Amino acid sequence: MASTMMILAARQYLRSSGIQRLPAALLSLGSAFGGALCLAVLIMDVAHVTGHLDLMRAVQPAYEPLSLLAFLFLCAGFAAQPVVRRAQHDMRRKRTVGLATQLEPLWKRASLVRPGLSQADPLAASADDLESRLHREIVEIRDAMIDPRVTFDISAAERALLNRAESHLLGLDTRATRTTASPGGRVGQEGSS
Known part of the structure; x- marks a missing residue:
């Protein structure tokens, strides 16, 4: 799902110009961090199940920053859309x-x-x-x-x-x-x- 959103946001970024690119860029970054988070969780789960606890511990520190970055960029991207539309309407x-x-x-x-x-x-x-x-x-x-x-x-x-x-x-x-x-x-x- 994160990859689908990232593809859609990247397409929107390429089709937009000026300030309209900001929400799409934020959503693309949030989706990329979300995709990286999913990958980290999969690696940790597989490493845990297969007994490779060293690999799990090596990937574990990335979990919290990736969660935070995905959350912040996705929220910022969704919040920026109405702000940008309002600014364009006013202009x-x-x-x-x-x-x-x-x-x-x-x-x-x-x-x-x-x-x-x-x-x-x-x-x-x-x-x-x-x-x-x-x-x-x-x-x-x-x-x-x-x-x-x-x-x-x-x-x-x-x-x-x-x-x-x-x-x-x-x-x-x-x-x-x-x-x-x-x-x-x-x-x-x-x-x-």
């Missing part, structure tokens, strides 16, 4: 707030030339979900850009900001998800009506 939330705040002037300009759903339904604009708010801003800016009835031009810096916001919503702004998401996808190309 994503801060980035979402920052991007929405940076896009707001551009979104207000777009809303002046082409009013969107946010003007028709004030509840849609004041959504508590920050990612929904950012998505709505992106959709309404893109709608103003592609609507042939209005003229709405944006600078290269504004376009780069808009692309960063879209990449953020798609999860393409982190190395870990860059390989699984489809490149070139756009958020909100559908109309806002």
